[in-house]
Amino acid sequence: MRAAPSSIAIDGPAASGKSTVSRVLAKRCGYHFLDTGLMYRAFALAALRASVPATEEACARFVAEVELRIGEELEAHVYLGSEDVTNKLHNRELEAHVSSYARLAPVRQALIERQRAYAARWRAVLAGRDIGEVVLPDAPLKIYLDADENARARRRNSERGIGHQGEARQSQQALSRRDRLDAAQTYLASGAIVIDTSALTLEEVIERVLGLAACEG
Numbered sequence: 001m002r003a004a005p006s007s008i009a010i011d012g013p014a015a016s017g018k019s020t021v022s023r024v025l026a027k028r029c030g031y032h033f034l035d036t037g038l039m040y041r042a043f044a045l046a047a048l049r050a051s052v053p054a055t056e057e058a059c060a061r062f063v064a065e066v067e068l069r070i071g072e073e074l075e076a077h078v079y080l081g082s083e084d085v086t087n088k089l090h091n092r093e094l095e096a097h098v099s100s101y102a103r104l105a106p107v108r109q110a111l112i113e114r115q116r117a118y119a120a121r122w123r124a125v126l127a128g129r130d131i132g133e134v135v136l137p138d139a140p141l142k143i144y145l146d147a148d149e150n151a152r153a154r155r156r157n158s159e160r161g162i163g164h165q166g167e168a169r170q171s172q173q174a175l176s177r178r179d180r181l182d183a184a185q186t187y188l189a190s191g192a193i194v195i196d197t198s199a200l201t202l203e204e205v206i207e208r209v210l211g212l213a214a215c216e217g
Helices: 018-029 037-049 056-065 092-102 105-121 131-135 149-159 165-185 202-213
Strands: 007-011 032-035 068-070 078-080 124-128 141-146 193-196
Touching (some): 007 131, 018 032, 018 124, 018 202, 032 037, 032 105, 037 068, 037 078, 037 092, 037 105, 068 105, 092 105, 092 165, 105 124, 105 131, 124 131, 131 141, 141 202, 193 202
Parallel strands (some): 007 124, 007 141, 032 124, 141 193
């Protein structure tokens, strides 16, 4: 019987299912789970609160001083100082600014170091866009979840309860824009196993991933 990997990297574009699948996988396998995208959202929130512009010079200084930390929960929360901001990181206003901050090299370097430190502490599933290629290139298991844009848009609209045709169209346009902005930070890592989730149910994806992870589930 294969041993369960010490860390699992799950990457993919927005709304490909990576966070949901990673969360369930970690729970069933007894791993810690970190959605690394939350860290970039939290940094953007802190920067906007402090009126820090999305420039390398300004953010290089700010990322060195901002009190952004990862909690020790099995599903990691993200904190700014003593404030748990996890539930404040999924609004449209913030999403419109995240990519501008997340693509800055000083921000990525600082947060990647914290992500690596987190993964080194315990068996963990990390979900993001560059985990298998950049954050944990030596991860024993790398998975890339993909899906076509229409499937991802339907998934996101369903998650957010968007049913109105106009709102749904705006949501898909926002998703397409996010894909373009984040393309440079989205990697299909060498050795990653690709799973196209377009026509699969959540449980079907989870069962495939569980099999790859050698977890009993």
